[in-house]
Amino acid sequence: MQTNFTPEQLADPEIKVANDILRSCVHCGMCTATCPTFVTLGDELDSPRGRIYLIKDMLENNRPAQDEEVLHIDRCLSCLSCMTTCPSGVDYMHLVDHARVHINQTYKRPLTDRLLRDALAKILPYPTRMRTALALANLGKPFARLLAGDSQFFKRLRAMLALAPAKLPAAQNLAGTTHKPQTTQKGRVALLAGCAQQAIAPSINTATIDLLTRLGIEVVIPASAGCCGALVHHMGRHDEALAAARNNITAWSDPTLDAIIVNTSGCGTVLKDYGFLLRNDPMSDQAAKISAKSMDITEYLLKIYQPNQPAPNLTIAYPAACSLQHGQKITAAPKTLLAKAGFKIVEPKDPHLCCGSAGTYNIMQPDIAATLRQRKLDTLQAKHPDIIAAGNIGCLTHLANPSTPTIHTIELLNWMSGGPRPAGVPADLSK
Ligand code: SF4
Ligand code: SF4
Numbered sequence: 001m002q003t004n005f006t007p008e009q010l011a012d013p014e015i016k017v018a019n020d021i022l023r024s025c026v027h028c029g030m031c032t033a034t035c036p037t038f039v040t041l042g043d044e045l046d047s048p049r050g051r052i053y054l055i056k057d058m059l060e061n062n063r064p065a066q067d068e069e070v071l072h073i074d075r076c077l078s079c080l081s082c083m084t085t086c087p088s089g090v091d092y093m094h095l096v097d098h099a100r101v102h103i104n105q106t107y108k109r110p111l112t113d114r115l116l117r118d119a120l121a122k123i124l125p126y127p128t129r130m131r132t133a134l135a136l137a138n139l140g141k142p143f144a145r146l147l148a149g150d151s152q153f154f155k156r157l158r159a160m161l162a163l164a165p166a167k168l169p170a171a172q173n174l175a176g177t178t179h180k181p182q183t184t185q186k187g188r189v190a191l192l193a194g195c196a197q198q199a200i201a202p203s204i205n206t207a208t209i210d211l212l213t214r215l216g217i218e219v220v221i222p223a224s225a226g227c228c229g230a231l232v233h234h235m236g237r238h239d240e241a242l243a244a245a246r247n248n249i250t251a252w253s254d255p256t257l258d259a260i261i262v263n264t265s266g267c268g269t270v271l272k273d274y275g276f277l278l279r280n281d282p283m284s285d286q287a288a289k290i291s292a293k294s295m296d297i298t299e300y301l302l303k304i305y306q307p308n309q310p311a312p313n314l315t316i317a318y319p320a321a322c323s324l325q326h327g328q329k330i331t332a333a334p335k336t337l338l339a340k341a342g343f344k345i346v347e348p349k350d351p352h353l354c355c356g357s358a359g360t361y362n363i364m365q366p367d368i369a370a371t372l373r374q375r376k377l378d379t380l381q382a383k384h385p386d387i388i389a390a391g392n393i394g395c396l397t398h399l400a401n402p403s404t405p406t407i408h409t410i411e412l413l414n415w416m417s418g419g420p421r422p423a424g425v426p427a428d429l430s431k
Helices: 013-024 030-034 036-041 048-060 067-074 081-085 092-106 111-123 127-147 152-163 196-200 203-214 238-251 265-271 284-293 297-301 322-327 333-340 366-381 393-398 409-416
Strands: 177-179 187-191 217-221 259-262 294-296 315-317 344-346 387-390 406-408
Touching: 013 048, 013 092, 030 036, 030 048, 030 081, 036 366, 048 067, 048 092, 067 092, 081 092, 081 322, 111 127, 111 152, 127 152, 127 196, 152 366, 177 203, 187 203, 196 203, 196 393, 203 217, 203 406, 203 409, 238 265, 238 284, 259 265, 259 284, 259 297, 265 294, 265 322, 284 294, 294 297, 297 333, 297 409, 333 344, 333 409, 387 393, 387 409, 393 406, 406 409
Parallel strands: 187 217, 187 259, 259 294, 315 344, 315 387, 387 406
Antiparallel strands: 177 217
């Protein structure tokens, strides 16, 4: 694609990167067929190619974002399905990240939108605040019918209330803890304990630590490590995202760590991008090292996982989280491990399409998210699974439904390695 940035504009290293990305797009349109928002809405401006044109026009003209760009870029899930499809290797992720920062810096959103975004950015990355918010959301659930209006604001509030679990699990505080191996030590890793996940499903971290230590791995969770920054990063809140990254890079600077383990794939994609995010920062070298050490838990387990008990006869439907399959290109490891554990694995039709969770997307874009959720649940349940398993808390929460339990992959692997049956698996299923 031809671009028309001036030499002065190209002197800005961020614009230089955007220019290189834009020029790599040959506008063939192959990405449109696998873009969930184009498939759902049928509007070219809700396709990757359409968004690329909008971003090009906005940046080339060096003008504040307008309503049209904000509408269509906000609707992008950042699922990165387009990057998997694109034959020209267009780095859409960094282009849309740049556009979001530009929007955040130049566009004044309506008041309710600003308040909601501020609240999400100030609450979700902090487990204690998140827990308090979930408790309040549960108290508010009986009054949800008072929010019956069709306005986007009411729909977003209803979507937030719907995500709160009916019963809050016990609080978990892993900060500053070290978990010794249960057998001869084979490795030492840091675990990203996560933020929202700790409040919603602490059992995921418990199972991760249980399994790793049983396999001979020491697990440390430095007291100063915090949220990975993904939530604010996807809102274009660049400085907050960089601050989160710098904080974690310092927290994980111990050279004896073999890996930084992530069990929330949305966070893993951002950790692996710290090197790019901080490429012009004094901490660029350390950032690149942390990115190189970051691993999804399934990548790390691939060589060392051993089940030690016969699996019950259960069929697991595996909806690949976009951040794993498109963001990190991890497609086989989770299925290989679940099969090694003895489960039968089935996959939904159109596995490349996002379920609609996408961080805070299911709150901010409730209609599109609900359509994608129903599509994903229909394709999953067409395979008649006993359990739906995924490697990302966002997908698990979003796909929660009354008929099929949604369980994190690591809890199933830990169970077959001698850990407890995951609380979400009914006892009569596991016989
Ligand atoms: S598939 Fe790639 S090159 Fe083709 S329009 Fe989409 S982003 Fe551009
Ligand atoms: S990231 Fe996903 S929603 Fe956004 S343009 Fe690409 S395929 Fe479409």
